[in-house]
Amino acid sequence: MTQENSASSAMREEAPYGGATQNLKRVRTRHFANAKKNGIKITGLTSYDQLTARIFDEAGIDFLLVGDSAGNNVFGYETTLPVTVDELIPLVRAVAGAASRAFVIADMPFGSYEANTRDAVHTAIRMMKETGAHAVKLEGGIRSADQIRHIVDAGIPVMAHIGFTPQSEHQLGGHVIQGRGAGEDQLLADAKAVEEAGAFAVVLEMVPADAAAKVTAALSIPTISVGAGPHCDGQLLVWTDWAGLTQGRIPKFVKQYAQIGQTLRDAATAWKSDVENGEYPGPENSY
Numbered sequence: 357m358t359q360e361n362s363a364s365s366a367m368r369e370e371a372p373y374g375g376a377t378q379n380l381k382r383v384r385t386r387h388f389a390n391a392k393k394n395g396i397k398i399t400g401l402t403s404y405d406q407l408t409a410r411i412f413d414e415a416g417i418d419f420l421l422v423g424d425s426a427g428n429n430v431f432g433y434e435t436t437l438p439v440t441v442d443e444l445i446p447l448v449r450a451v452a453g454a455a456s457r458a459f460v461i462a463d464m465p466f467g468s469y470e471a472n473t474r475d476a477v478h479t480a481i482r483m484m485k486e487t488g489a490h491a492v493k494l495e496g497g498i499r500s501a502d503q504i505r506h507i508v509d510a511g512i513p514v515m516a517h518i519g520f521t522p523q524s525e526h527q528l529g530g531h532v533i534q535g536r537g538a539g540e541d542q543l544l545a546d547a548k549a550v551e552e553a554g555a556f557a558v559v560l561e562m563v564p565a566d567a568a569a570k571v572t573a574a575l576s577i578p579t580i581s582v583g584a585g586p587h588c589d590g591q592l593l594v595w596t597d598w599a600g601l602t603q604g605r606i607p608k609f610v611k612q613y614a615q616i617g618q619t620l621r622d623a624a625t626a627w628k629s630d631v632e633n634g635e636y637p638g639p640e641n642s643y
C-alpha cells in the first residue's frame with residue numbers, strides 16, 4: 357500500500373473521533389488533499405506566539421497561520437500594510453517551535469512578493485530557512501500566479517488567498533465582500549489560476565456562501581473559509597477575534613468561543629484591588 361493510501365484510510369478511521377488529522381504525527385499538505393477527498397473539515401487558527409501555538413496544537417487544530425494580522429493584533433497597527441518580513445520572522449519561529457502536530461504557515465507581508473518572482477522566492481526561502489514553517493501564504497489570484505508557481509518550483513508549499521485580501525484594502529475600498537454578482541466570475545478565475553500555479557489550498561475571505569460553494573466544487577485543492585460560509589473544505593479565524601480579545605469592530609463572520617478580554621480585565625481589576633487592600637501577597641505567596 358502506498359503512503360497516500362495508508363494516510364487516507366487512516367483518516368477515514370479517525371474521522372468520527374477527531375477531525376481531519378487527529379492521530380497524525382505531523383500534518384502535511386497531502387492531508388489537506390485527503391481531507392477534501394474524504395469530506396473531513398480542516399481547521400486553522402492564527403497564532404503569533406508559543407503559548408497559543410502550544411494550546412491550539414494540543415487541541416488538534418490542523419494548521420496555524422502566523423498571519424500578517426500580527427500587525428493589528430501584536431504590533432497595534434491599523435492595517436497589515438506596515439508589517440515587515442523582519443517583524444514576522446521571530447513570531448513564525450516561536451509558533452513553529454511550539455507546534456508538534458499542526459502545519460505551520462507563514463504569511464508573506466505586503467511588499468515582500470508583489471514586484472517580481474525573484475522577491476517572492478527570496479522571501480519564501482527566508483521564511484522557511486529562518487523560522488521552521490512548513491509553508492507560506494500570499495494574497496492574490498491571477499495577479500500572484502507567477503509568484504506562486506516560482507515558490508512552488510523552489511520546493512515550498514503555497515497557500516493562496518483570494519476574495520477580500522486585506523493587503524489591498526485601499527484598492528478594494530475597505531472591508532468589502534468580494535465575489536458578488538459579476539465578481540463571482542473573477543473569483544472563479546482567480547481560484548483556477550492559483551490551483552494551476554500549484555497552490556495546495558486557497559483561503560477565500562469574505563465571499564458569499566454560494567460563490568464559495570461553486571469555487572469549492574470547481575477546484576481539486578481544498579478551500580479554506582474566512583467568512584466564506586459553510587461549504588468550504590475548511591475554516592480559519594483570527595484567534596484574537598474568535599477568543600474575544602480584539603478591541604473594536606469584529607466582522608460578522610466571526611463567532612466568539614471565549615471572552616478572554618473580559619477575563620483578563622476582571623483578573624487585572626481583582627489583582628489591583630487585592631494589592632491595594634493588602635490581600636496579595638498572602639502568606640502562601642511569600643517566603
Ligand SMILES: Nc1nc(=O)c2c([nH]1)NC[C@@H]1CN(c3ccc(C(=O)N[C@@H](CCC(=O)O)C(=O)O)cc3)CN21
Pocket residue numbers: 428522531532533561582594597602605606607608609
Ligand atoms: N479575517 C480577518 N480579516 C481582516 O481583515 C480582519 C480580521 N479578520 N479581524 C480584524 C480586523 C477587523 N476587520 C474587519 C473586517 C470586516 C469588518 C466588517 O464589519 N465587515 C462587514 C461586511 C462589510 C460589507 O458589507 O462589505 C460585516 O458585516 O462583517 C470589520 C472588521 C479587518 N481585520
Ligand SMILES: CC(C)C(=O)C(=O)O
Pocket residue numbers: 402421422423424425426463517559561582592593594
Ligand atoms: C485572515 C487570514 C487569512 C490572514 O491572512 C491573516 O490573519 O493575516
Ligand SMILES: [Mg+2]
Pocket residue numbers: 423424425436463522
Ligand atoms: Mg494575512
